[in-house]
Amino acid sequence: MLHSELPAVAHAIMREMTLHDVEAVHTAELSLFPADAWPLEMFFAEIQHPTRAYVVIEKEGEIVGYAGAMCIADTADIQTIAVLPQYEGQGYGRAMLDFLHRESAQRGAQRILLEVRADNLRAQNLYHLNGYRQIHCRAGYYNDGVDALIMEKSLTLNSPGATHD
Template sequence: MPTSSDGVVFRDMTLEDVPAVDALEQRLFPADAWPLHMFLSELSQHETRRYLVAERGGDIVGYAGLMCIEPIADVQTIAVVPEFEGRGIGSTLLTRLIEEARLRGAADVLLEVRADNPRAQQLYVRFGFEQIHVRRGYYRDGVDALIMRLQLGPEGALDDGAPAHAPAPHPTTEAGQA
């Protein structure tokens, strides 16, 4: 299990993780939290999904998920608890989702992010995502969703030849739920 310098372990999400992830989801996204059954459904679709958790001292401090139906991958969710922001957890989770998208043959990675979350938007821009659309009133509280896309190129590079991961890690609190 790969571990970061501050003892954070990144691994695949299991069914046993769902209650803790659900509790975090309710805490972090009170207006737009996924229902518990959604995580159970997502984890049952191995052929098109990959979900990860970041764990420290037995506690889940971040999670993320990807859906990939070639040629498109979609970041379904990404979250880091506020107490662990700024430690590179979000960047590591996003890097691993992008790597998974490449392994599954995706040409593009899409995500939705709240228009009122500039920190998350900045993370995605550092990774090479660009805004391609706005979904007006997408979130339950009426906030718009920005649709962002990362075009993947051959051999682990973005189409412009830049590396696929950010040079300096930074976490995010959400990508928005699909």
């Protein structure tokens, strides 16, 4: 069980994603990313892979958020992060990011990357506030032609962008 860093008022816990969570996570995935949802099998494969770290936010028995990262050598990648719309703005996204940063650094990563749709301003805002900066743009990356922004955050203590707040 992970240490939760969620505000006490949120009545939620953050814990590692298990095989038992995958169906609920996949249901959330289908509603959040109808055009690009991962298949169920991908979540099963991801959480069993030793280079991956996945968490969920559970509130009153319901999975309300989930996130995961891949960590290989000195570079980690956020694979996915999502919070159900009715639970946005309660710090869950930030708490899961914080966890993935700590976990990736513990595994030896010096930087963490992610990609985000150019039209997803809410997610970009979350990433900027938590130390990420844009390093690249992949034109027309998504199925509907929207660009992907590649963002990076340093995980080493003395680098610019390593800290937030």
